[in-house]
Amino acid sequence: MRHAQDGAAAAMSAASRVLVARGRNEPQEQEDPDVAWGQRARDGVWVPTRDGQRVHIGLGAVGGDAVAQVLRPTLRAFVGVDVDTDLLAQTTAGGVRLLTVIHGPDAPTEFRFSLSLPDGLALEAMPSGGYDIVHLRYGATVGRLYNPWASDAMFRPVKADYALEGQSLTMRVQHEGSFYPVVADPHYAR
Incomplete structure (x- = not known):
């Protein structure tokens, strides 16, 4: 248990430094009763769309059995989800x-993040590198996966992008040669 607490603290410290350096335009942590987290990393999260449906984002990782450390109702730490990798949700x-x-x-x-979309919704690639979740009948965007960003410990940008493979979205982070820790941020919003 001590290792998991140390891992969560290290991950939070790294992420906090990078987020502070990025400035005020970052999405703020906030309670949302429409967001439902699973207990383990592999259980992922159910997020709302603008039309009242729910999208499931699975957190595919080697350590998918990692149990979330609930640090606050709006923040979870999955320590050791992969080699030298933690996830703050x-x-x-x-x-x-x-x-x-x-x-x-x-x-x-x-x-890798698996996506389960309700019938009638589809992913559409955007020029920004992100993906919109589009209602097929009306053509309206009901959710958005923003283009990921990444930054190293020296606050230098690190190349990050998505690759879509079926219903799985892979975030690629080219972190070789970076100063560690590197923080990458996939972000979904309705």
């Missing part, structure tokens, strides 16, 4: 942030 107004904290060069460069 944060509830925001109408969405979530999945702050991926990469602690060293042995960490993977790809992080």
